[in-house]
Amino acid sequence: MNKALNADLLELVEKKTILSTLTYDNKNYDEIEEELHDLEDDFLEKYGETLEDVFSDAHEKVRSDNDILLPIAYVGQRYSKGKNADGSVRYEAEAGEGVLIETELHPNKETRLVLIPSPVRVELQVANGKKEVLWEDK
Numbered sequence: 828m829n830k831a832l833n834a835d836l837l838e839l840v841e842k843k844t845i846l847s848t849l850t851y852d853n854k855n856y857d858e859i860e861e862e863l864h865d866l867e868d869d870f871l872e873k874y875g876e877t878l879e880d881v882f883s884d885a886h887e888k889v890r891s892d893n894d895i896l897l898p899i900a901y902v903g904q905r906y907s908k909g910k911n912a913d914g915s916v917r918y919e920a921e922a923g924e925g926v927l928i929e930t931e932l933h934p935n936k937e938t939r940l941v942l943i944p945s946p947v948r949v950e951l952q953v954a955n956g957k958k959e960v961l962w963e964d965k
Contacts, residue, residue: 829947829964832874836944839866839902840918847904867899874898878942885940885949885961890931901926901942901949911945918945925952933957 842863849856878898886895903924911917925941930951932938937954940961947964 832964833944833947835866835870835873836902836942836947837918839863839870839899840906840944842866843902843904844906870899871897881949881962882940885951886928888961889928889938889940889951891928893926893928896926898942901940903941903943906943916945918943920950920952922952925950 842859846856846859846863849859875898879895882895882898882901886893903920905921905924906918907921909917909919920941920943923939925939927937927939930938933953939952941950941952942948943950948960949962951959951961
């Protein structure tokens with residue numbers, strides 16, 4: 828699953844990033860928004876059940892009682908790019924991306940779960956800058 832999942836997630840991330848830079852009055856906004864919705868539908872059709880299980884496990888690991896959302900909800904709009912050990916591009920979610928959750932592990936702190944490409948992973952991000960990979964597609 829990993830190469831196809833990563834390619835499809837990257838396409839989704841790039842489209843979300845483009846859309847987040849546009850204003851509603853931009854002549855391309857509606858077209859790009861529709862393309863994004865089509866990509867999201869395709870992504871959910873291909874990976875929805877598998878990723879819902881992944882997020883269910885992630886919620887259990889961090890002892891969160893929050894509802895588990897559709898996997899596309901965990902995709903951020905802003906990512907920074909770095910390098911993996913093999914020289915390929917590594918994405919990092921910027922602060923404030925992903926889904927806000929409550930967890931017993933970090934009480935009274937803003938905590939988020941986010942889906943990140945290259946490599947595809949689910950990361951727990953805590954307001955103090957701590958990050959923990961809860962799952963990685965191998």
